[in-house]
Amino acid sequence: LTQSNTQSLQTLQTRLDARLVELRNASDQRLAEMRATVEQRLRELQADNEKKLEQMRATVDEKLHATLEQRLGESFKQVAERLELVHRGLGEMQTLAQGVGDLQRVFSNVKSRGVFGEIQLAGLIEQVFTPEQYGVNVETVPGSGARVEYAIRLPGKGDGPLWLPIDAKFPREDYERLLDAQERVDKPAADAAAKALEQRIRDEARTIQNKYIAAPHTGDFGILFLATEGLYAEALRRPGLVEALQRENRVMLAGPTTLLALLNSLHMGFRTLALEQRSTEVWKVLGAVKTEFAKFGDVLAKTRKKLDEASNTIGAAETRTRAMHRQLRQVEALPVEQSQSLLGLTEVDPEDADDAL
Structure with missing residues (x-):
């Protein structure tokens, strides 16, 4: 096992x-x-x-x-x-x-600076006035031969025109020396440059007075145009300069803005004077119209009288027509053809008769 x-x-x-x-x-x-x-x-x-x-x-x-x-x-x-x-x-x-x-x-260039001032002055004048109201290179004093750059034609009653002379100036050297001294904060140099600028302006104003101002051919004063606002402001800073120029030389200082305002004021004065003259003419025309209107009233009254007489005559004719119609009411009316043949008349259409009337 x-x-x-x-x-x-x-x-x-x-x-x-x-x-x-x-x-x-x-x-x-x-x-x-x-x-x-x-x-x-x-x-x-x-x-x-x-x-x-x-x-x-x-x-x-x-x-x-x-x-x-x-x-x-x-x-x-x-x-x-x-x-x-x-x-x-x-x-x-x-x-x-x-x-x-x-x-x-x-x-x-001095001449070029003068041209610059003239161009600026021309632009300001052309903005305000028509060519008939100012002149260029005008001999303000007859026979003197001195011609100012621009002159305003003032309204006057004389035979010739009445001028307001305007001359443009631009003293660049004196103004630049003043600005340079102010930038350098050099007070003596600035004072000397300011005095030189003032003297230059006084000389220019005296030149305008002697050459371009002569009544009755011009007004009682002239205008010195400074081409820049800065230059005009420096002139205004000089104490008593503007008043002295107006009093002694009969010259008014003006910068671009001031001159434009002055020209506008003159232009408005011209328009006011023109309106006054026009209003006198209108008043005369209204007087003549009033006289003719009185005559027109007389003629209108006579016409109304004639119309009344014609209306009375027509009314009397209508009365006699109605009387004749009453007398002929008993007379037998002949047919239209026989009456036209007997009287030698032609038939008249009532519408044609109305059109003829």
């Missing part, structure tokens, strides 16, 4: 070992197949991932390239526009510098 059991156990162990070997072989085979499948799937997944990554990289590169080109294009466009603006600004600055140089050359 023991031997039999031992054999049975050996047989069972042999079968178990064979079974285990088979199971091990089957497991190894399945694991190998699974390993191959997993490796194949991993290779496929890796290839797919690489393909998708390549596509993503291409897309990202394309978008980055397009965005970069767009941004660079916009940036270059903005830079080009800014450079164009800078170039244009430089051109304008160059033109401005050239204009400033031309203006500097103009102001450095």
Whole structure:
């Protein structure tokens, strides 16, 4: 029995070992197949991932390239526009510098500065007056040969015109010395320049008085036009200068704004005088109309009297017509054709008769 059991156990162990070997072989085979499948799937997944990554990289590169080109294009466009603006600004600055140089050359010449003042004065006068109300290069004093730049034609009762002389001055050197001394805070130099400017203005006012003011050919005063507001302000700062010029030289100082206000006042005075003259003429016309209207009333009364007489005559004729009609009422009326034939008359249409009336 023991031997039999031992054999049975050996047989069972042999079968178990064979079974285990088979199971091990089957497991190894399945694991190998699974390993191959997993490796194949991993290779496929890796290839797919690489393909998708390549596509993503291409897309990202394309978008980055397009965005970069767009941004660079916009940036270059903005830079080009800014450079164009800078170039244009430089051109304008160059033109401005050239204009400033031309203006500097103009102001450095005494005659050119006089032309500048004359042009500004002409612009102010032309804004207010018509060409008939002022003159250019006028000899205000007959036979003197001295001609003022501009003169306003004042209304007068004499044979010749009555002029208001206006002369433009621009003492640039004295004014610039004054400004330079004020900028350097040099009080002695500023006082000396201010006195020189005052003396220059006094000399110009004296020249206007001697050359251009002579009653009865001109008014009692003239105007000295200072071409800039700064120059006019400096003249006003000098104590007693304006009053002295008006009292001693009969010359009034005026800047651009002051002269424009003065010219407007003169223009309004001219219009008021013209209205007064027109109102006198209108009053005379109304007097003549009143006289003629009285005559017209007389004629109208006579006409009414004649119309009343004609109306009375027509009324008397109607009365006699009614009396004749009453007397002829018993007489038998003939037909129209026989009466026309007997009297040699033609038939008259009532509408034609009304039209004739």
